[in-house]
Amino acid sequence: MTLPPVVPPGRMSARPQPVLDLAGPFLLRPWTPYDAPALVESCHDPDIRHWNRPPMLSPAEAVARIERWQERWHTEHAAIWAVAPAPGGPPVGLIGVADLDLPGGSGEILYWLLPAGRGSGVMTAATDRVGRWAFEELGLHRLRITHSVANPASCRVATKAGFPLEGTMRGALLHADGWHDEHLHARLSTDAPVPA
Structure with a gap:
């Protein structure tokens, strides 16, 4: 018996990527070519380089x-947003859903x-x-x-956003200073909403 897809094909591609409002001075919007300087800047930031391993662009x-x-x-492989000031201006961050298995x-x-x-609490x-x-x-x-x-800031974001820690994956990712154990957090659609 073949199971139907959880998310049918075309659900993303049939519509434009939305702008997502946040409470406060930021919003999430699609990246544009005008945002390239912020992406270049991110490649030079020591913390981003250490934890995310981006190539120099x-x-x-x-x-x-x-x-x-x-x-x-x-x-329908990924959805990537710029974290940007609501009044306009260059991105201060990136968030997305990748490794999508619809x-x-x-x-x-x-x-x-x-x-x-x-x-700022924006992440x-x-x-x-x-x-x-x-x-x-x-x-x-x-x-x-x-x-x-070794990245407690990312752990705090995940936990506060309602993604409980499920476990530790040993030696899961190679960084410049060697192999790192990785925390795995997850959230289900059936989990209770995060309190405001």
């Missing part, structure tokens, strides 16, 4: 990467913040908002977040 390569993110929305109903949330966005709000979009609008069943056990 030229401005042209950053534009090409943003265009690939737009394509990945239409091919037939199986799962995906992985990823995120980073530039110094201009750190300490916790953004993680909760993207989770609600993935469950309520896209129709996923399970979302996960993984991060190095």
